[in-house]
Structure formats: structure tokens, C-alpha cells
Amino acid sequence: MKQLKCLICGMNINDNGYDLNNDSFIEKNEKGRIINCPFCGVGKMYLDCEKEIYKVENKSLDIQSLQVLDHAMKLEIFNGEFYEEASQLAKGDKAKKIFKELSNIEFMHAKIHKRLGGFENLPKLHKPDYTRYNTDKLLFEEAYKREEHAILFYKKNSDKVSSNIIKDVFNALSDVEKQHETITNERASIA
Numbered sequence: 001m002k003q004l005k006c007l008i009c010g011m012n013i014n015d016n017g018y019d020l021n022n023d024s025f026i027e028k029n030e031k032g033r034i035i036n037c038p039f040c041g042v043g044k045m046y047l048d049c050e051k052e053i054y055k056v057e058n059k060s061l062d063i064q065s066l067q068v069l070d071h072a073m074k075l076e077i078f079n080g081e082f083y084e085e086a087s088q089l090a091k092g093d094k095a096k097k098i099f100k101e102l103s104n105i106e107f108m109h110a111k112i113h114k115r116l117g118g119f120e121n122l123p124k125l126h127k128p129d130y131t132r133y134n135t136d137k138l139l140f141e142e143a144y145k146r147e148e149h150a151i152l153f154y155k156k157n158s159d160k161v162s163s164n165i166i167k168d169v170f171n172a173l174s175d176v177e178k179q180h181e182t183i184t185n186e187r188a189s190i191a
């Protein structure tokens, strides 16, 4: 198989890691049939062997676009840290695994925004106490709200960025969050 690359996160994809984070997808990757980037979750239209990855000249970005990217990076870190914590707090093994995988994906989204904005570091955020979410149901309900919020964020802010490349990336990531929204909603109803 030719080396596939994700045009959004830049990661190389091969047959060994094809099933990474598979519980974060509605339709899962199979050996020889990769339909999601295992690292950032975007769909197969963004996976290619030859094309260049999505890049912007961040020095030429206007302040508003940079502010939106900074905000997006923080939102993804905030959610990534919540999922990391949720994977510790969850009681069920499947729930733990799903939260861990969602955390991997959201942290990768933060790194995408970091690269696009040309930011030096990922931010250190204040971590709230999440122990009040003391059942898997409460954790999945909170997860669902966060996904809803993230989708809305990308929708609202897409108009505020000047670059079409960034708009495309927001759209691709928002589609990933829509899958998360469906999965967390489903899990909240059965937990």
C-alpha cells in the first residue's frame, strides 16, 4: 500500500495503526479500508498519498483569524483534558476506552490549530474538578454538551477567519465532532 498521509494533521497512516482510536468513529477503519484519519478523525477525502498538507502562511494572518485559532486550540485542549480525566473517572471499561480515544483526537485537533496559527506552545489551562460527574451517564452527558458546543464554535467562527484553508479545516474537524456528538449521545442514553 502506498503511504497515506492525512492532509489535515499531517500524520502518516499505515496498515499497522489503522485501528487506532476506532471507538471514536461511527464507521470504523478496517484493515485495507481506511476511511478516517486514526489520529485526528477526519474523513477519507482528506487522506492522500501525494497532495500537500493544508498549510497557511501564519505570518500573513490577520489578528482576528489568529485569535480564533488561539481560541480553537484552547477549546480542544479543554475538551482533551476533560476526556483524559473522564477516562480515569469512568467505571466501565468501554467508557474508559472511548474517553481515552476522544481525548487523543481532541489533543490532535489542538496541535492542528497550533501549527496553523504558528503558536509556540500548547496552553496550560486551569483544570476544573470533574469528580461531580460520578457516573458514566453524567460523563457522557457532559461530553455530549461539549461536542455540541464545539460544533457551534466551528460554525460561528468559520465566518471570522479570512483563510479558506482554515475554513476547510474547521469544517473537517466539525464533522469529526459531529461523530463524537452522536457517539456520546448514544452512550449517555444506554449508560
Ligand SMILES: [Zn+2]
Binding pocket: 006, 007, 008, 009, 010, 011, 037, 038, 039, 040, 041, 042
Ligand atoms: Zn489526521
